[in-house]
Amino acid sequence: MGLFDFVGDIGRKIFSKKEEASEAVTNHIAEDNPGIENVSVKVEDGVAKIEGTADSASALEKAILMAGNIAGITSVTTEGVTIKSGEALAGDDEFYIIQKGDTLWKIAEKNYGNGAKYTAIVEANKEVIKDADKIFPGQKIRIPKSL
Structure with missing residues (x-):
């Protein structure tokens, strides 16, 4: 799994200070959790690093989009995520x-x-x-x- 690029200056604004970003993005994904157990996101310099265990590739893709469509996020990495089903990302979609x-x-x-x-x-x-x-x-x- 790798890096997914996004446009950093558009999207929903959910944090105003860099120090708030990790907690805000983690909470945002947890609110409408698409199927990621123990989800945690660390944001550094606009890069959101998702960690946890995904039920499926589809669940992880949704979490990637949830994080990436936030203002201030320029890319999302998923190296810290395991997919239970063993599926690859972007299978049929x-x-x-x-x-x-x-x-x-x-x-x-x-x-x-x-x-x-x-x-x-x-x-x-x-x-x-x-x-x-x-x-x-x-x-x-x-x-x-x-x-």
């Missing part, structure tokens, strides 16, 4: 960076040929997309390939 003018409907139309399937994208990203009408350029999401 792909990561997508939202562009200016994108809507979930347009993204679903492009990927599935049917905009109404945007709900599958919302469901796959429920820890990151709290409101389907509030996505932003630079935000990184998962696009499920198997529907």
